[in-house]
Amino acid sequence: MGLTSEWARAWVIESVRVIAENRMELTALDRPIGDGDHGENMNRGFTAVMPKLDDLSDGTPADVFKLVAMTLISTVGGAAGPLYGTAYLKAAGAVAGRDELDGEAIVALYTAARDGIVLRGKAEVGEKTMIDAWTPAVDAATEAHAAGKTELAILLAAAEAAENGAVATEPLIARKGRASYLGERAIGHRDPGAQSSALLLRAAADVADG
Amino acid sequence: MGLTSEWARAWVIESVRVIAENRMELTALDRPIGDGDHGENMNRGFTAVMPKLDDLSDGTPADVFKLVAMTLISTVGGAAGPLYGTAYLKAAGAVAGRDELDGEAIVALYTAARDGIVLRGKAEVGEKTMIDAWTPAVDAATEAHAAGKTELAILLAAAEAAENGAVATEPLIARKGRASYLGERAIGHRDPGAQSSALLLRAAADVADG
Amino acid sequence: MKKLINDPQHVVNEAIAGVAAAHADILSVSYDPNYIVRNDAPVSGKVALVSGGGSGHEPLHGGFVGFGMLDAAVPGPVFTSPTPDPILAATKAVDGGAGVLHIVKNYTGDVLNFETAAELAEADGISVRSVVINDDVAVKDSLYTAGRRGVAGTVLVEKIAGAAAQRGDDLEAVASIAEKVNAQMRSMGVALSPCIVPHAGEPSFELADDEIEIGIGIHGEPGRERIKLEPADSIVDRVLGHIVEDIPFASGDRVLLLVNGMGGTPLVELYIAFRRAAESLAEQGIEVTRTLVGNYVTSLEMQGFSITLLKLDDELTELWDAPVHTSALRWGR
Amino acid sequence: MKKLINDPQHVVNEAIAGVAAAHADILSVSYDPNYIVRNDAPVSGKVALVSGGGSGHEPLHGGFVGFGMLDAAVPGPVFTSPTPDPILAATKAVDGGAGVLHIVKNYTGDVLNFETAAELAEADGISVRSVVINDDVAVKDSLYTAGRRGVAGTVLVEKIAGAAAQRGDDLEAVASIAEKVNAQMRSMGVALSPCIVPHAGEPSFELADDEIEIGIGIHGEPGRERIKLEPADSIVDRVLGHIVEDIPFASGDRVLLLVNGMGGTPLVELYIAFRRAAESLAEQGIEVTRTLVGNYVTSLEMQGFSITLLKLDDELTELWDAPVHTSALRWGR
Ligand SMILES: Nc1ncnc2c1ncn2[C@@H]1O[C@H](COP(=O)(O)OP(=O)(O)O)[C@@H](O)[C@H]1O
Ligand SMILES: Nc1ncnc2c1ncn2[C@@H]1O[C@H](COP(=O)(O)OP(=O)(O)O)[C@@H](O)[C@H]1O
């Protein structure tokens, strides 16, 4: 039994909640190594998703992700807007037409999202960006699926890997985004985009869990 | 035995000293009810007098006062520059040609100085300006002279009256100069120009004393 | 106090050296006595305009030297009127035989020093007329004060009288245009934070974190009242109210609206204030036909703004629109 | 934090409403999506210039909309790049059939959002070229960073490319003039005090009473080093040293010297800095043939300044001198 568009909706609703809840923390992470607006930017975007989601009476998971993509692109701005926007857009493309997502589809979904971010932002692992949350998440999901785990277990493995990845950005020097201007002074600070990515991936597992 | 140009020079030299010594205090008085520059202005002017006085090898008291007048006019600026400049200029005129100043000449000197300030600034007694030091000083000098006092006693009477006059500006509302913008809020502050006038008139007596 | 200066004593001399280096195409600078003069001065047969006052209000006055505006500017020490010597020297340097108009902001020091310079210039055979600017409604104009202060409206007088001189008006006519502008305009300022005079090294006044000063003077002189910080729209409404009630601007009037920055307030905030002022005037039926927004008459790094309203007629509008070529105001050439 | 604003959320909308009210003769404003556009747009057959970015840098970019410069400006939220929607809408509004040049400051967000808008415009049949401005030498340009930031030199690109478009150059030619200006200019900034983003309500960084930040970014991003406050001349020498060593300016070169205020520094201080910069360049045999001094690319109320040097040749000089009519830069008409 795979994940339906109910799950996709629930994930988005939970995302809106956790982003709002962690808005100040994300902005605080962005202050020392960025320009102090990441929480504000993400919250502006996800807040705008809510009424549109209500309007989308039904549809596939891909429809839900495409709606999120378009809304984030047109409301977030900054670096995060186009990056997350592309992630959701490519994710939607990867599961187009499906009503239910099995383990393989979930791996395809996360992989496409990550690849979308790379396509736009050209970041590699270790450059202190959101990719440092996404790539470990994709790897963990792939591994869990290969080991024959359930959809829920795949989502949980990805969430945990993303969280560890976000923490692991702390000792890094940044090579992409605003933090790259700081050189060694970026060391010791967690990347705000990696942190928001971990929050979103945890939300995906939390709502499947329930 | 009257006061010579030696006295006039000594008065100026002492004026330079006391203005420098009280520069911060005069500026502090100007801050709450003016623009915080009276000490700076006066010090700029009197500092410039010194080298010129050295160049003036000899001359009458009137020559000394004329030199002070021209220097203050061309270096002080603000309200105080033209007011004190005119005072010294008219004072010089009142004693022109004399080598020694007797009691009558001193009364004429101070009266002309005061009248010069009124001519330029149109202030009356009680309007919280330097006139509130000068007019009592002129009155006291006139009285002392009428009572047959010595030159020194006349200068001392004027100095004391000027000091009392400066203190007496404290409860007044200002009607001239910057302090007039404050209305009732000027109450409780001593007028900086009245204070500098009192310092100068005390210096005149101090050097005659010595 | 953090300032981008060297020695506080050299602020004015070094700044006018910078003005000379930056605007050599328009003006040149004389030192000791200090004044800034149009490159083509004296312009033979043209009435010349000289203004000046304490420094720290830049671009006033040096930024307005050039074609169609001032012939010379005389910068005193920071916030202190210049002495008569440089005013006289500037007056002599620009007289083209048609006389000189002195534009003086109404402060005792400025008035007295310009007065002396004018007397000395007259003694040298130069005709001088003086106009004293007193547009600040924050200060009650009465027999019991030194009168209203001259503030941001000064730039409007300099532009419009400058255009009258440039088109060939004689000294009487230029002076009466200047008087007319002064009579038809009113200003009022607000401070959010104080400024610091370089040699003083401490703020000219203190404001709590949630206080603003309504009716501030351009040297940090206290205003009408100190109130709690309010939204921009309420502050604008207050200030505009004082202005409109002082001079009976009436529905149907055409006006020039100047929203002037005090030096430390970002342009984005000035536009927010401009928006409300324009909106409110429209509600009152007063038509804003000319506008100016920016830092024109400043008070060092003070945060705040002022509003000036000038009642226009066809002649004043035409003179406002006439070409001007200075470092801080330029159009038409 | 004391600001002349109403609701922090309404800062940009209210400010552009003020811009619309103040400069109706030059431009008009669209809301939702927000952009500022030349009154005569689209100019048929002329290459159109669109720039934009976070707000809080006024007069950049809206102050440069008009004849001979930008056709449209797209203001994002304070210090945050606009999304593709308004960029696309502005691009469509100004395209006169000859294509559109996007002038983008080099920040990841700006680059990505303009990139998306350009793709969407191309899909709609509009030719778009983009030039990414990266004049800030404070940041090392290497494979290991997002590259140098775009700062005050942006105004020089907008003016010169705008003049090329106005004289009728085609899209390739306008883009290559813009690239050339970007390649030949270098900038560096200094902060004496931080700025405060309205919705954040606290300073973007902290500086002790005797510290300054050398190499500050225009959003308060940290620079190269934090040092003790020094006399203006030493600060200017430091900054100019970094600029001149980065691009090999040589004796005999002609340059444009821009001394730009960050928003909260008084003009009198900018002139002191300009004086030293001009003096030092003269000592190095570098000839300053064009100048600009004032608040052009700001960072809200930040105190500080930046220096930009652009190597000139005859063509760039001629394009610089060409008439321009915007609210913040105007000459020749
Ligand atoms: N080239 C890139 N690739 C991937 N992620 C990036 C890149 N550049 C920036 N980011 C991410 O974007 C985050 C910053 O987002 P945000 O603060 O919203 O935008 P901005 O930097 O424009 O203010 C960073 O923490 C980082 O994770
Ligand atoms: N009209 C006037 N008549 C007499 N004295 C005056 C007048 N106006 C101002 N003053 C005096 O000048 C003093 C201020 O001098 P100063 O601070 O040097 O000039 P400014 O006010 O231009 O800064 C006042 O304290 C007052 O005594």
Ligand SMILES: [Mg+2]
């Ligand atoms: Mg950010």
Ligand SMILES: [Mg+2]
């Ligand atoms: Mg004073």
Ligand SMILES: [Mg+2]
């Ligand atoms: Mg003064």
Ligand SMILES: [Mg+2]
């Ligand atoms: Mg940002």
